[in-house]
Amino acid sequence: MKYRLGAAAVALVVCASGAAAQQGKDKEASPPPVADMKPQVVTTRHQGVFGGVRTNYSATIGETLIKNDEGVPQVAVVTTAYVREPRDPKRPVFFLFNGGPGSGSVWLQMGAFGPKRVAIPSDARDDGAPPYPLLDNPDSLLDVADLVFIDPPGTGFSHLIGKADPKEYYGVTQDAKLVAEVIRRWLNDNGRWGSPKFLGGESYGTTRSAAVVNQLEGSTYNDVGLNGVILISTVLDFAAGSDTPGNELGYITNLPSMAATALYHGKAQSPSVEQFAEEARQFALGPYAAFLLKGQRATAEERTAIRGPLARFTGLSESYLEQADLRVTPDRFYKQLLRDRGLTIGRLDTRYTGRDYDNAGESPDNDPSFYGIDAGYTSAINSWARGSLGFRTDREYQSISGIGAQWDWRIGGRDSNAYLNVAPYIGRALRENSGLRVFVGQGYYDFATPFFAAEYALSRTGIPQDRVQFHYYHAGHMMYVRDEDRAKLTRDIRAFIRGR
CATH class of the missing domain: 3.40.50.1820 (Alpha/Beta hydrolase fold, catalytic domain)
Structure with missing residues (x-):
């Protein structure tokens, strides 16, 4: 176009005619006004x-x-x-x-x-x-x-x-x-x-x-x-799913899922996931909920009484649970459960496993159950x-x-x-x-x-x-x-x- 505009007058006429024609085509090809949209x-x-x-x-x-x-x-x-x-x-x-x-x-x-x-x-x-x-x-x-x-x-x-x-x-x-x-x-x-x-x-x-x-x-x-x-x-x-500090409900409602996951990956023992999940429900609703609601008023003896069963249900060591104040967030669980195998577990589906860039840290790089599908x-x-x-x-x-x-x-x-x-x-x-x-x-x-x-x-x-x-x-x-x-x-x- 620039070349033609620098040419003879007759070329300018041709160019102008072509531009007008192009404008007509553009007008025809432009989308209709929003008010005139037709659904496909x-x-x-x-x-x-x-x-x-x-x-x-x-x-x-x-x-x-x-x-x-x-x-x-x-x-x-x-x-x-x-x-x-x-x-x-x-x-x-x-x-x-x-x-x-x-x-x-x-x-x-x-x-x-x-x-x-x-x-x-x-x-x-x-x-x-x-x-x-x-x-x-x-x-x-x-x-x-x-x-x-x-x-x-x-x-x-x-x-x-x-x-x-x-x-x-x-x-x-x-x-x-x-x-x-x-x-x-x-x-x-x-x-x-x-x-x-x-x-x-x-x-x-x-x-x-x-x-x-x-x-x-x-x-x-x-x-x-x-x-x-x-x-x-x-x-x-x-x-029930909020990890906000001070909200204890999530620790209670997550525990049966932790138990089912620990059992699936061989970190816990039970005849069936149904039985183990029910045991975890009862522990979560009873002793664990009572302990959590006491907060810092819970005694050393009460902490000890909770720590063993919590380790059994979560598949995590008592020393790790103590470091976490007997409150394990989901992200920490995904990273810690199979850390000894160099694996993380999924969030959407904890049967899935993945490998992070390294084995340190508190949470996985990504969710292997999402990028897996x-x-x-x-x-x-x-x-x-x-x-x-x-x-x-x-x-x-x-x-x-x-x-x-x-x-x-x-x-x-x-x-x-x-x-x-x-x-x-x-x-x-x-x-x-x-x-x-x-x-x-x-x-x-x-x-x-x-x-x-x-x-x-x-x-x-x-x-x-x-x-x-x-x-x-x-x-x-x-x-x-x-x-x-x-x-x-x-x-x-x-x-x-x-x-x-």
């Missing part, structure tokens, strides 16, 4: 065998546009719905999401319940390098329910649009309101208000589930009655969504994003320094909906959301106990990475859905 929706048809039943189904991946009061789109929420064909308006529908906050639904979709799953090692080994095969998933729940996977903004392909303010969407209550709106929209668009409805999430997705239940069933103008809430790797009361899942969702399902986008799929740093953790007008506890939302829903039941699935080797912490949160006053059922698995946070537990988890949830 793609439907394909497939067949598979799920739960032993051959099933024809449609897969619809598409954007739901959430608009402000002026009708301007603010958020594009991508959902992936698997619906049995021919369609049945009375068939159960199961809405699912993952956690984080900031985690896409890839984990539950490509690991547990979707019609396809990624092949990764079942025995707590690293997933290695590609290829990561996509397999038919006979454990998918499509034989008993239609499945709708939701990616809130900032996760998956979902995103804020234009000048949308993150503060309006990134928070416990803000996020729950948006997800509830997406669910209502899906029910409207698909004529499914008469269907039995189930809601489920994993990890922070269980926190989201409780908050969404509050939005769906706590509304007086547009209630959505639910048949069941499915909580996988549950975190409802955040005090993440590449396979990212590969799977991109291959499936962009390939077989035909979704077209230049956006990266956010399997784990950083929106948690912007999260508003306040609920009910509480100060941000208060511990978050959404378990009362579950209690209220159970009290006001006699047909609602709660399924809780926990892995023995999960330190991100320990099973005893889930038991603690859901045994509080105001939560009817006769409609809350617990199921346990011999893996960690994503228990479905273990083949035997994926099959058991889906069998248990099938029975739960059929038992409505």
Whole structure:
């Protein structure tokens, strides 16, 4: 262009004409105004065998546009719905999401319940390098329910649009309101208000589930009655997982997970993890809790009485426990348990082991149970969504994003320094909906959301106990990475859905 502008006048005319033409093309190629955005929706048809039943189904991946009061789109929420064909308006529908906050639904979709799953090692080994095969998933729940996977903004392909303010969407209550709106929209668009409805999430997705239940069933103008809430790797009361100095609750709720982990790695002895975990529960609730609550008023004799059993359950030496003031934080446990072998253990799944840069220090370099599986899942969702399902986008799929740093953790007008506890939302829903039941699935080797912490949160006053059922698995946070537990988890949830 610069060369032409320095040439003869006739060349300038040609150049000007070309520039005008280019401007016309640019105008044609520029994206439409935000107000005129059209959602992308793609439907394909497939067949598979799920739960032993051959099933024809449609897969619809598409954007739901959430608009402000002026009708301007603010958020594009991508959902992936698997619906049995021919369609049945009375068939159960199961809405699912993952956690984080900031985690896409890839984990539950490509690991547990979707019609396809990624092949990764079942025995707590690293997933290695590609290829990561996509397999038919006979454990998918499509034989008993239609499945709708939701990616809130900032996760998956979902995103804020234009000048949308993150503060309006990134928070416990803000996020729950948006997800509830997406669910209502899906029910409207698909004529499914008469269907039995189930809601489920994993990890922070269980926190989201409780908050969404509050939005769906706590509304007086547009209630959505639910048949069941499915909580996988549950975190409802955040005090149980806080390592804040002076908070003794975490030491109590973590102890049974330490015991299960010590047993798995040969640092403790017991006939079974179930028996050892129960012994650890009773010790934690009784002598250990009483000791911790005494603080520095505990006597030397009381310290001695606690130190021996604590060493038995944790697999750590009495001298190390004494140095830690008989209070071992999770990070220290991950690093110390197998230090004599030069190994660290995972947080999401303590069956996994890793090697750090060196064997010193108090905490691991990284979580071997996350870097041991993440590449396979990212590969799977991109291959499936962009390939077989035909979704077209230049956006990266956010399997784990950083929106948690912007999260508003306040609920009910509480100060941000208060511990978050959404378990009362579950209690209220159970009290006001006699047909609602709660399924809780926990892995023995999960330190991100320990099973005893889930038991603690859901045994509080105001939560009817006769409609809350617990199921346990011999893996960690994503228990479905273990083949035997994926099959058991889906069998248990099938029975739960059929038992409505």
